[in-house]
Amino acid sequence: MDRQTVNAYDAKAAEFAATYAAADVTGLHRFLLRHLPAPPARVIEIGCGMGRDAAFLARKGYTVTGVDASAAMIKAAQSAHPGLADSAGLRFAQSDFPLPAGAPPFEGKFDAVLAIAVLMHVPDSELFEFAFQARGLLADGGVLILAASTNRPGLDADGRDGAGRLFRERPPAELSLLFERLGFRLVDRQDDDDSRGRPGLRWHTLVLRLDAGAGTRPVDQIETIINRDKKDATYKLALLRALCDVAQSHYRHVEWHPDDTVSVPLGLLAEKWLYYYWPLIDTADGLFIPQKRGLEKTKPIAFRHQLSDLAAHFRNQNGLSGFHAAYQAEALDPTARTLTDAVLNKIANTIVVGPVTFASQGDFTMDNGPRTAKRRCTTPSGVLGALGRVHFRADVWRELCLVGHWIGEAIILRWAELTYEISERGIPVHLVLERLLVKPETERDVQAARELFSTLTGLTCVWTKVPLADREFDVDHVIPFALWHNNDLWNLVPAARTVNNQKRDRLVTRDTLLGSRERLIHCWQVQRHERPQRFDVEVNRTLLGRNYAETNWEQPAFAALVEAVETLAVQRGVDRWAPDAPASCRRAARARTASAPPEWRTARPCRHETPPEHLERERTASRPFMGVAPSAESAPATGAMPPLIVFPDLADDEPFRTALPVIANLAAGPLQAGFQTASLDDLEDCAWVRVPPRVAKPGRFAVRIAGESMSPTLHPGDLVVFEYHRTPRADGQIVIVADFPTDAAPGDCAVKRYRAAPDTWRFTSDNQAFPDVCIPKSTRPAHPILGIAVWNLTRASRV
Numbered sequence: 001m002d003r004q005t006v007n008a009y010d011a012k013a014a015e016f017a018a019t020y021a022a023a024d025v026t027g028l029h030r031f032l033l034r035h036l037p038a039p040p041a042r043v044i045e046i047g048c049g050m051g052r053d054a055a056f057l058a059r060k061g062y063t064v065t066g067v068d069a070s071a072a073m074i075k076a077a078q079s080a081h082p083g084l085a086d087s088a089g090l091r092f093a094q095s096d097f098p099l100p101a102g103a104p105p106f107e108g109k110f111d112a113v114l115a116i117a118v119l120m121h122v123p124d125s126e127l128f129e130f131a132f133q134a135r136g137l138l139a140d141g142g143v144l145i146l147a148a149s150t151n152r153p154g155l156d157a158d159g160r161d162g163a164g165r166l167f168r169e170r171p172p173a174e175l176s177l178l179f180e181r182l183g184f185r186l187v188d189r190q191d192d193d194d195s196r197g198r199p200g201l202r203w204h205t206l207v208l209r210l211d212a213g214a215g216t217r218p219v220d221q222i223e224t225i226i227n228r229d230k231k232d233a234t235y236k237l238a239l240l241r242a243l244c245d246v247a248q249s250h251y252r253h254v255e256w257h258p259d260d261t262v263s264v265p266l267g268l269l270a271e272k273w274l275y276y277y278w279p280l281i282d283t284a285d286g287l288f289i290p291q292k293r294g295l296e297k298t299k300p301i302a303f304r305h306q307l308s309d310l311a312a313h314f315r316n317q318n319g320l321s322g323f324h325a326a327y328q329a330e331a332l333d334p335t336a337r338t339l340t341d342a343v344l345n346k347i348a349n350t351i352v353v354g355p356v357t358f359a360s361q362g363d364f365t366m367d368n369g370p371r372t373a374k375r376r377c378t379t380p381s382g383v384l385g386a387l388g389r390v391h392f393r394a395d396v397w398r399e400l401c402l403v404g405h406w407i408g409e410a411i412i413l414r415w416a417e418l419t420y421e422i423s424e425r426g427i428p429v430h431l432v433l434e435r436l437l438v439k440p441e442t443e444r445d446v447q448a449a450r451e452l453f454s455t456l457t458g459l460t461c462v463w464t465k466v467p468l469a470d471r472e473f474d475v476d477h478v479i480p481f482a483l484w485h486n487n488d489l490w491n492l493v494p495a496a497r498t499v500n501n502q503k504r505d506r507l508v509t510r511d512t513l514l515g516s517r518e519r520l521i522h523c524w525q526v527q528r529h530e531r532p533q534r535f536d537v538e539v540n541r542t543l544l545g546r547n548y549a550e551t552n553w554e555q556p557a558f559a560a561l562v563e564a565v566e567t568l569a570v571q572r573g574v575d576r577w578a579p580d581a582p583a584s585c586r587r588a589a590r591a592r593t594a595s596a597p598p599e600w601r602t603a604r605p606c607r608h609e610t611p612p613e614h615l616e617r618e619r620t621a622s623r624p625f626m627g628v629a630p631s632a633e634s635a636p637a638t639g640a641m642p643p644l645i646v647f648p649d650l651a652d653d654e655p656f657r658t659a660l661p662v663i664a665n666l667a668a669g670p671l672q673a674g675f676q677t678a679s680l681d682d683l684e685d686c687a688w689v690r691v692p693p694r695v696a697k698p699g700r701f702a703v704r705i706a707g708e709s710m711s712p713t714l715h716p717g718d719l720v721v722f723e724y725h726r727t728p729r730a731d732g733q734i735v736i737v738a739d740f741p742t743d744a745a746p747g748d749c750a751v752k753r754y755r756a757a758p759d760t761w762r763f764t765s766d767n768q769a770f771p772d773v774c775i776p777k778s779t780r781p782a783h784p785i786l787g788i789a790v791w792n793l794t795r796a797s798r799v
Contacts, residue, residue, distance in 0.1 A: 001069045001096050002166040003119045009049075012163060017050035017080065018121075024195045028147070028205070029056055029114070032191055035143060035207045036062070040089075041111035044137060046097045047118030051077030051090075054114075058090035065106065067095040100130040101514070103668065110138040117149040118680060119175065120167045125556050127178065128563040135182050135210060143267035144208045148175060150258070151200045172204035175393040176278040179402060181567045184208035233292040233301060234363060234422070236355040237415045239364070242272035243392075244408035247400035249418070249484055252545020254397065255389065263367065263391040270348040273409035274307065277347075278320050279435040280419075282311035290422050302347040302354075310339040324440035329534045330379045337378040346386050356390055365391045380537045405572065412436050442487035446475045449492040452530055453523075454490045462498040462519045463503070463512060464579045474500040474533065478520070478561065480507070483568060488538035489527040490557065499579055507569050513562060520561075521554045575592040576711035580653065642719055642793050644687040658693055660721060661686040689719060695791045699724045702793060703736070703751070709765040712749055718794040720751070722787030731756045734789035734799050737763045737773055749786065 009016060034052070036043065039061030045054045048066030050073055058064045058081075068074050074094045084090040099105065113134050122130050134144060148167045152161075159167050176186050187207040194201035199751045231237070246253065246264050255263045280289045281304055290296045296304070313336055314323045323340075326332050332340060352371040356364040369388020374387035400407065416432035453459055453475070459468045462476070476495035479486060495503070508516075528535040543560040544553065570572055650659055663686060689702050706720045713734070714720060722736060737752045752763035752773055761784055763773040775784055789799035 001125050001126070002121050003100075004070045004160075005165045006096075008163040008165045009068075009070035011035060013050075013076050017073065017461060018054055020050055020587055021080065021679065023052075025052065026193075027192065027266055029053070030059065030549065031205060032114070032145060032262065033060065034189060035145060037143065038065075038109050043112045043114060044110045045114040045116070046134070047115060047121070048077060048092065049117075050071050050080050051092060052080075053116055054082040054090060054092070054157065055084055058084050058226055062089065064090045065094045065110075066090070067097065067106075068092075068451055069094070069096045071636045098126055098133045100270040106137060110137050110142060111139060112143045112145065113137050114145050114280055116145075116151065120146045120152075120169055121144060121165065123168060125168065125559050128273075128559060128566075129143065131178050131182055132562075135179075135184070140210060142210050143187075144179065144210065146175060146179075146208070147203055147205045148172065149194075150204065152203050153198060155201055171258060171260070171394075173260055173262075173398070174256040176206055176208070177332055177394075177398045179206075179208050180552075181401060181571060183210060183236040183570050185211050195296040199321075200519070203720075208606065231418060231430070233354070234418055235350065236299075236359070237411050237418065238276055239269065239355045241276065241408055241415070242269045242398075244400055244411065245272055245396065247404040248408070249542055249564075250545070252543070253384075253541075254545075256394065257391070260394045261391050262394050262397045263389035265384055266348050266351065266366070266371065266390055267344070267385070267388060268370070269376065270344045270377075270387070271380070271383060273347045273351070274343055275320070275324075275440070276738065277301075277303070277307060278431075279322075279438040281307050282315070282319065283435070287427070287431075288674060289419060289427055289435070291419065293422050295422075295424065302350040303343060306339070308342040310336070310343050313339055318441075320438065321441040321444075324442075325444060325630075328380065328537065329428050329741040330381070330537065332378065341378045344383055345372045345374060348372060348771040351390070352695050363392060363396075367391060367405055380541065384541075402571065439485055441715060445487040445489075445620065446492060449475045449527070451487065452526065453494045456526065459494055460519065461499055462493040463499055465519070465527060466496050466499070468494055468496060473497060476500045478508075479564060480505040483507075483572070483574065486542065488542055489535045490524055490539050490543060492527075498517045502579070503577045505700065506575045507565050507634060509576045509578040510566065512578045513565060517558055521558060524557065542744065543754070548679060549646065594713045642689045642691075644689055647688055654690070655688070656698045656700070657696050659688045659689055659690045660696055660700055660702050662704060662719065668789075689793065691721065691791075691793060695720065695721055695793075697723075700790070702785070703787075709767050711767045713766045714751065714792070715794075718792055720789050720799060721791040721793060723790050725788045735763070736786040737775075738784050738786045751789070754785070 017743055036057070037586065040063050042058055042063045043054075043607070044058075044063075044065045044067065046067060048054045048068050050262070051066050054064045054066035054077070062646045066077060068073075068077070071094045074092050077092045081090065095106075096103070115134065119127070119130070138144065148170065150171065151168070152167050152169060154161055158167075161167060173188060176189070180186060185208065187209050189207070189515045190205045194203060194207070243264065246268055250268060253265055253268060257263065277567055280291060283289065291301045291304075292299065310323070312321070313319070317323075318325075323336070326336065327340065349372050352366050356366050367389050371388060373386035375385075377383040412433065415436055416429045419427055419432045420429045450473075452648060453468075453473070459473070460466060461468055461473070473494050474497050474568075475492050476485070476499075478491050478493055481487070484491075524535070524539075528539075539553070539557055543557045543564070545560075569576060592705060644658075655661075691702075700723045702719050702721050702723055705716055705720060708716060720734075725735075731754065733754050735752060735754045736749055737754075738749045750773065751764075752765060755762040755772075757774075757775055761775040763775075765772070791797075792799050
């Protein structure tokens with residue numbers, strides 16, 4: 001959320017609250033009731049402001065959580081609805097959205113998410129994260145309702161109003177596609193004039209449903225475009241194939257227009273055509289492959305001559321692969337520059353006067369930009385900016401984005417079949433397919449990246465942080481080559497060979513990608529320093545698009561990479577991969593403890609040799625604490641005591657598969673992140689315990705019970721497995737409650753039983769001699785817990 005916007009709401013909360021309360025939202029509320037599931041469905045409103053819509057739904061019987069980044073607006077909401085706020089049906093809480101890294105998640109899944117007049121305040125760099133986190137809030141089949149404005153008057157050049165609020169307005173079709181790429185289906189859309197009468201201002205309300213297994217859409221519209229006109233040449237298929245490729249990997253170059261159309265750069269399409277037609281025209285065996293009816297005897301395809309000359313120039317320079325390497329690096333020799341300029345200009349003009357102009361029913365149109373630009377189409381950056389743009393319907397673009405990978409493959413087959421027909425059945429389909437599937441060989445790119453990485457000191461595996469020495473590493477594709485056929489410099493990173501072999505053609509998990517952010521960006525900075533021209537061209541083409549900037553590009557580029565990975569995973573069902581526990585940690589730990597006394601290596605029960613001082617309050621404080629038994633031998637013999645082992649004695653495949661760490665002290669801080677990701681970085685010094693495989697999994701850990709507050713359910717000395725969760729699944733579960741540290745107190749943790757209560761977080765002891773723990777919800781908006789008990793190892797039973 002834009003911070004300047006939040007500050008504006010904080011400064012003028014009363015004024016904004018009064019304005020929103022006076023607005024006529026009768027139509028909006030009718031629309032919400034028509035599309036929301038029946039009460040008492042759980043609804044969360046992001047950016048609830050003064051609570052107008054949240055309170056309306058609560059009165060209708062819904063269970064509503066309203067969150068807003070502005071603390072002042074939350075106070076206004078609580079004041080405006082005193083009879084409802086913090087009741088069983090309505091709760092308000094201050095929270096940024098998207099949630100910052102490490103912030104506790106909201107409680108459970110919701111049946112509906114509302115974001116009314118919010119997305120305009122979200123900058124481009126946070127938009128995908130907003131969408132992805134909103135998706136994560138919904139149960140399968142849940143409903144997302146968005147309302148956003150366009151044509152807002154009175155904004156300055158930076159898109160801000162007089163109060164300083166950001167209004168990044170986006171066409172509704174662009175917003176719809178953003179969510180559809182994440183598995184949503186558009187259910188309804190409503191467009192209205194502004195209820196306050198502001199001239200020109202329009203509101204667009206979208207209803208999207210999260211479909212389990214979504215990811216496929218009908219392609220009837222594309223099929224219609226392909227079949228509508230007689231095909232005298234292969235031009236239309238080439239155009240559609242190029243649009244498919246742009247939609248899959250260069251989609252950031254699209255521009256959205258108010259008339260529900262989009263446009264893409266003509267130069268980008270011309271480049272694609274050059275790569276498609278080169279193998280068809282430059283055949284080493286002298287085979288002539290016609291691409292126009294009449295066998296091209298009297299009228300060849302418009303650019304055959306120019307492309308043949310360019311191919312001939314590179315025949316002794318590794319052909320298409322040699323051209324690609326020089327062109328991407330903007331290092332063509334003078335002759336090649338002249339030939340390339342001629343080819344790209346001729347292809348661009350052919351696209352316009354051919355399939356764009358002659359497509360019936362106006363499927364495609366050309367804007368007023370140039371269709372040729374002599375002496376300016378010699379480099380990737382030049383051709384992108386020198387030519388105009390091709391326009392077509394936004395719904396066609398949406399189909400290409402959602403299933404373009406399938407459509408593109410079908411078009412290649414159609415192209416081969418049409419060539420067979422054009423050649424009067426003289427060129428077999430399989431020979432044409434072989435040439436249509438030719439791509440530049442890019443092994444030299446991988447080798448160049450390897451040589452660069454080999455010169456770096458302190459090189460580590462991007463995914464595991466394992467040190468890479470003596471050139472024993474692979475160059476990995478962040479997005480597998482099999483998915484994107486992409487050898488851009490930003491996509492090439494150093495990885496341990498064992499890691500690369502494990503990952504193969506899978507996408508890394510979200511946690512792995514986010515956890516590798518700094519190492520990835522460092523690789524990018526190194527690559528850019530060595531080859532700035534090429535790196536900038538490639539990161540502009542695929543990750544940043546029209547949002548490219550010379551400075552401060554790292555965070556937008558990484559956000560774009562996250563978007564690309566997550567949408568690929570959703571749309572194409574790609575397997576995800578996360579690294580095993582870093583073997584380097586185990587090797588280092590073994591080396592450090594090789595000479596340690598045997599008794600230390602066979603029994604070390606906890607992270608701390610003695611309990612921290614504030615954990616001694618178990619028997620005397622008003623809130624008993626989970627402590628650590630001094631040793632396994634001194635704990636009461638309440639059952640079979642599992643033996644404890646040290647980390648260096650674990651086999652490489654044991655952590656979180658057949659063994660869990662025994663955590664002595666839990667508090668807010670780095671250890672929590674370790675529980676979330678199963679990272680071993682902070683757990684080497686813990687004792688570990690072997691557990692049944694069905695009990696072990698990432699995110700779980702063991703705790704030794706100290707004190708009698710949970711007797712007779714849990715006894716002092718019991719080893720209990722917890723799963724890291726910030727929200728209980730049901731009333732009555734045994735949890736680790738954490739009163740997180742403040743400036744006045746160190747912060748406490750205890751094992752208790754969760755009890756639902758309207759105004760407080762209430763936790764009880766099974767031993768009636770111990771008082772309840774009550775934490776006001778006003779001071780702790782999210783559940784103050786660190787884990788849920790799942791298994792008692794000492795008693796070999798469920799908790």
